[in-house]
Amino acid sequence: MHADDLERRAAGVGLLADPVRRDLYRYVVDQPAPVSREQASVGVGVAHHVAKFHLDRLVEAGLLETEFRRPPGRSGPGAGRPTKLYRRAAAEVAVSLPLRRYDLAGSLMAEAIDSAAATGTPVLTALHDVAAARGAELAAMVANAVVPDGAPDGSTGTALAGSVDAAVEGRSDADPDVDPEEPDSVVTAACAALTDLGYEPLLADGEITLRSCPFHALVAEHTSLVCGLNLALLEGFVDVGAPGQLSARLDPAEGRCCVVLSVRS
Structure with missing residues (x-):
C-alpha cells in the first residue's frame, strides 16, 4: 500500500472518531433511502449547519455520496432547486496493518x-491454476520489457513498476526511471x-524474504492450502514479471510468508 493511499484510507476511517460525524454516518446508512441535511440534523439532534459541515466532510473522505432530487410531486418551473441527498458510498474503505x-x-x-x-x-x-x-x-506491472501498441517489432517500451492496486484497476503507473535492461531495476x-x-x-544476500503474509489469518487452520496458494501466485508473478531473474520456493518459517524468492545471477 502506497503511503498516500494509506493516508487517504486512514483519514477516511479517522473521521468517524468524531462522535457527531459517526452518528451522522450511522444515521445515513441506516435509512432505506438517501436523506437530506434536514432529515439528518433532526435524526441525530444537531443543528442544520453542524450536520451540513460533517456530512460534507464525509463526502470528501469518500464515505458518503450525494445526489440531487426534487421532493415527490414537485416538478417543472417554480418547483425550486433539487434537494441535496446523502447516501453511503459504494466504495469500500478499510485499513489493515x-x-x-x-x-x-x-x-x-x-x-x-x-x-x-x-x-x-x-x-x-484449479486454485493453483487460478x-x-x-x-x-499482476506481474504486467513489473514486466522487464513492454512492447507498446503499434511499436515496431523488436522495440521495447518502458518497464512498469506501478502498484498492484493499479494493475487490478487497469491503470498504468509507469516509472520512467526503471531501465528494462537492468536486472536490479x-x-x-x-x-x-x-x-x-x-x-x-526484504532483499538481502541474494534472496527476497517476505516478512508478512497477506492471508495471515487463514494460515493457522489452512496452512497447506494457503502456502500452496502463495506459491502458485508468486510463481506466476515471477515467471512473467522477472523471468530468469527471480524464482519462488516454499521455505516455511515462523513470523513470515512461507515462500522465499531467490535472485538469480
Missing part, C-alpha cells in the same frame, strides 16, 4: 470453485509490487 488481502484470497477461491465445477478439475488444482494466472496478470520493481500486495519484501 499489516496489510492483508483477504479479498484477493476470496476472489481466487471463488474463481477456482467456479472453474472446478465447470470443468471437473480438482478444486486444489492463482498462477492472477500472479501473471526489475527486482526493485518486483519488490515494490509485492509491497503493495502486502508481502513486505
Whole structure:
C-alpha cells in the first residue's frame, strides 16, 4: 500500500472518531433511502449547519455520496432547486496493518470453485491454476520489457513498476526511471509490487524474504492450502514479471510468508 493511499484510507476511517460525524454516518446508512441535511440534523439532534459541515466532510473522505432530487410531486418551473441527498458510498474503505488481502484470497477461491465445477478439475488444482494466472496478470506491472501498441517489432517500451492496486484497476503507473535492461531495476520493481500486495519484501544476500503474509489469518487452520496458494501466485508473478531473474520456493518459517524468492545471477 502506497503511503498516500494509506493516508487517504486512514483519514477516511479517522473521521468517524468524531462522535457527531459517526452518528451522522450511522444515521445515513441506516435509512432505506438517501436523506437530506434536514432529515439528518433532526435524526441525530444537531443543528442544520453542524450536520451540513460533517456530512460534507464525509463526502470528501469518500464515505458518503450525494445526489440531487426534487421532493415527490414537485416538478417543472417554480418547483425550486433539487434537494441535496446523502447516501453511503459504494466504495469500500478499510485499513489493515499489516496489510492483508483477504479479498484477493476470496476472489481466487471463488474463481477456482467456479472453474472446478465447470470443468471437473480438482478444486486444489484449479486454485493453483487460478492463482498462477492472477500472479501473471499482476506481474504486467513489473514486466522487464513492454512492447507498446503499434511499436515496431523488436522495440521495447518502458518497464512498469506501478502498484498492484493499479494493475487490478487497469491503470498504468509507469516509472520512467526503471531501465528494462537492468536486472536490479526489475527486482526493485518486483519488490515494490509485492509491497503493495502486502508481502513486505526484504532483499538481502541474494534472496527476497517476505516478512508478512497477506492471508495471515487463514494460515493457522489452512496452512497447506494457503502456502500452496502463495506459491502458485508468486510463481506466476515471477515467471512473467522477472523471468530468469527471480524464482519462488516454499521455505516455511515462523513470523513470515512461507515462500522465499531467490535472485538469480
